Amino acid sequence: MRTRLVAAAIATLFLLAGFGCGRTTVVPTGDSSPAPAPSRPPDPSSAASSLCQDGWDCAQLARFEAGAAYARERPGRMGVVIRDRERGAVWRTGATGDAAWTGSTIKVAIAATLLERQRAGGIRLTASDRQAMSDMLRISSNDATDTLWNRYDGPQMLDRFRAGYGMAALSVVDGRETYWRNLRCTADDLDQLMTYVLGDHLHADDRAYLVNALRGVADNQHWGVWAAGSQLQPGNKDGWAVKPDPGGEHWITHTVGFAGPAERYVVVVMYSLPPDGTLDDGVHAVSDVVATLFGGRTPAEVSIPD
Numbered sequence: 001m002r003t004r005l006v007a008a009a010i011a012t013l014f015l016l017a018g019f020g021c022g023r024t025t026v027v028p029t030g031d032s033s034p035a036p037a038p039s040r041p042p043d044p045s046s047a048a049s050s051l052c053q054d055g056w057d058c059a060q061l062a063r064f065e066a067g068a069a070y071a072r073e074r075p076g077r078m079g080v081v082i083r084d085r086e087r088g089a090v091w092r093t094g095a096t097g098d099a100a101w102t103g104s105t106i107k108v109a110i111a112a113t114l115l116e117r118q119r120a121g122g123i124r125l126t127a128s129d130r131q132a133m134s135d136m137l138r139i140s141s142n143d144a145t146d147t148l149w150n151r152y153d154g155p156q157m158l159d160r161f162r163a164g165y166g167m168a169a170l171s172v173v174d175g176r177e178t179y180w181r182n183l184r185c186t187a188d189d190l191d192q193l194m195t196y197v198l199g200d201h202l203h204a205d206d207r208a209y210l211v212n213a214l215r216g217v218a219d220n221q222h223w224g225v226w227a228a229g230s231q232l233q234p235g236n237k238d239g240w241a242v243k244p245d246p247g248g249e250h251w252i253t254h255t256v257g258f259a260g261p262a263e264r265y266v267v268v269v270m271y272s273l274p275p276d277g278t279l280d281d282g283v284h285a286v287s288d289v290v291a292t293l294f295g296g297r298t299p300a301e302v303s304i305p306d
Contacts, residue, residue, distance in 0.1 A: 055089030067293040068093040074285050076250070076273040079187035082293060083195060083266040096187040099169050100272045103239025104140045105256050106180055108210070109161045109193055111137055114152060115206040116160075123152060137213040137237065140221060140305075142181075149180050158183075166192030187270040190256040194266045198258060211235060214257055220305035224255025225267045227287040227300035232259040234267075240279060240305055248275035253282030259294065267293075280304055 052058035071078045071094045079096035083089075111133050117123045125133070132148050135141035148154075155178040161167045167189040176182035196202075197210055214235030217226075225236035236257030242249050251273045259265045269286040283304050291300040 055084070055087055056091065063293050063295055064091055064093070067289050070289050070292055074271065076271065076277060078269065078271045078285070078289070080289060080293070081187050081191040081266070081268040083191055084264065085195065085198060085266060086262075086264050090191075092188075094187075095270075096191075096268075097169075099171065099184040099186050100254070100270050101173070101241070101243040101252050102170075102180075102183045102185050103241045103243075103252050103254050104142075104145075105190055105237055105239040105254050106161075106183055106185070107136050107140065107145055108197065108214075108237045108256065109165060109167070110145065110148060110154070110157065110180065111210060111213075112165070112193075112197055112202065112206075113157050113160045114148065115209065116202065117152070119203050119206060134213065137210075138216055139218045140238070145180060154178075154180055161193070165196045168192075187268045190254075190268045190270065191266055194256055194258065194268065198263050198266065211258075211263060219303045221303075223283045223287045223300075223302035223304070224253075224269060225257035225259060225290055226255075227291040227296060227302065228259035228265075228267065228294040229291075229296050232265075232294065233261075234259040235263070236267075238305075240282065243272075245272070250275045251277055251279050251282050253279065253286050255286050255290070 052061055054061075056064070067080065071080055077095040077098055077100065079094040079098060080092065081096055082091045114123070114125060114129075114133065118125050129148065129151070132141075132144040135144040136148065158170065158172075158178070162170050167185055169189050170183060170185045172178050173182045173184055197207065202210070214237055215233060217236065217238075221236060221238040224238045225234050228234045234257055236255050239252065239254040241252055243252055252271065253273070254268075254270045256268045257266075259267055267290060269289055271282055271286050273282050283302055284299055287300040287302045288298045290296075291298050
């Protein structure tokens, strides 16, 4: 058995070194530990003895290869990013640089900039504003988002999203008004946004507020990053909507968030389905790719939003 496992690990390493990796890319910036399987808690200190390639251990590289294969098989466009914030390693696969409708994922950026503006003394969030922010994040209320967008000059927030949060590809959909529902960004943009939120940029209280809100989302967002497993204490903001594109109207099912101790792993999946895809298809696809990457069971247990 041990001989077969070693042989499998070596074969996986050769695949990821350039044979059959498809559209998968790895950006190494230091050594890293694996995203652990749900059966055991993450142990970053154990990675040094099993380091395999590009800052990830062999077991995680095998999960990456499985996740990349799964993403390639999905109809439509899927882009996936995982960032290990502790060691700085980043793994990507699929259409991570292709701009897609943001859906409700942009609500994280709206909340972050409002908290920063209050902290700087530029605005004063009322109790009703705070309730609207909670509803925007926890139950993904569009009405609450409209209230905050209109009250606090939403269009002027976009410069902050681009220059401050690193969302360089963020844009307004051609021919549409500047409105939070009419924005496009990439999976790489959402990775930059969540990395900013989890870093040292925000006041500790504001960061804690956002982390707790994303960990406490309602059942309609118990999918996507949520599929990393409860033992990894995930938090996420999901986005789901029917949107028009040149090929026809279609569902988008996106998820951005974190998993692991101290929110170690940033996780992003953006998925634009083909016109014949369903909400159920999209929710299961983004959840199953996350579960695969973190060693969980598939199909993942999810809640389909209304």
